[in-house]
Amino acid sequence: MNDEPSETEHERLGAMVERGVVSRRAFLRAAVVTSATLLAGRAVTLLSAASPGDTSTFSIGGDLPVNRLGFGAMRLTGEMIWGWPPDRENALKVLRRAIDLGVNLIDTADAYGPETDELLIAEALYPYPKGLVIATKGGQIRPGPTQWVPKGDPEYLKQCVDKSLKRLKLQRIDLYQLHRVDPKVPMEDSLGALKEMQSAGKIRYIGLSELSPEQVERARKIVPIVTVQNRYNITDRKWENTLTYCEKEKIGFMPWAPVGGTRGMTSAALEKAAKDHGVTVYQLGLAWLLHRSPVMLPIPGTSSLAHLEENMAARNLNLSADEWKTIDALANQA
Secondary structure (H helix, E strand, O other): OOOOOOHHHHHHHHHHHHHOOOOHHHHHHHHHHHHHHOOOOOOOOOOOOOOOOOOOEEEEOOOEEEEOOOEEOHHHOOHHHEOOOOOHHHHHHHHHHHHHOOOOEEEOOOOOEOOHHHHHHHHHHOOOOOOOEEEEEEOEEOOOOOOOEEOOOHHHHHHHHHHHHHHHOOOOEEEEEEOOOOOOOOHHHHHHHHHHHHHOOOEEEEEEEOOOHHHHHHHHOOOOOOEEEOEOEOOEOOOHHHHHHHHHHOOEEOOEOOOOHHHOOOOHHHHHHHHHOOOOHHHHHHHHHHHHOOOEOOOOOOOOHHHHHHHHHHHHOOOOHHHHHHHHHHHHHO
């Protein structure tokens, strides 16, 4: 059984949109609900076989396939990404619902909480469904709620890997990312430690965060790099050069703050464009990211079930090349 609505159901909903019986937003939500309903009463299959030319999936490292719209778990912790969430059961429900909606890439870090984010993931999802990729990070400490301090000492990073394995109840972490390069520690030493853990079978693949193309190139001389996680969204393209590099080298690009983060996406023009297409500006921003590049792996995060549903519905927004060109031009003016 397929995880997507049947062709007949898509056609029926699409025809209703054309006739004005339902809005585009209702169509997006209906598509998500229909897909999720098909998951009920059977084991979850997180990734169906991709057809030639299919761009809805990306293979991390060349052999670890994921659906390109993932989930960032950072927002499931307490306020300021500190401590336990005020509603722990809700956090667990959000994680489980993400799986129901087809997410098979979840991003976290030992600094989120700290530690509580990884523990929540294990509590909600272990034993993990087949095909789920949990990407975690190490290399930042949290002395207090407002503090994020890079710490790339080799022995510390090795301890981080071991502790994440224990919290996540894993034998091997599919994707382990250096959260930040520590300016006090040579990159070669930090990545050398992760390379050791990879050789020991504790890490499958290694990724980086917030780096320039030159830094990624330098890192690849030490160990293979399969993903880069930099801030990037439709109104903030500071790291466009790193995305271009990742496209060229077929490295996954995981944009954090894909819908603007705490800054949001304040653009009256984009708000109007989203309204014209019957979606929210956040859905438009996520759909734009998926359209922007086949190596793009957005990881929007939320602690709200309703927002999760809306985010995942962005996969179903298909616009013409001319429509995307217009939206891109509006974003460049923002």
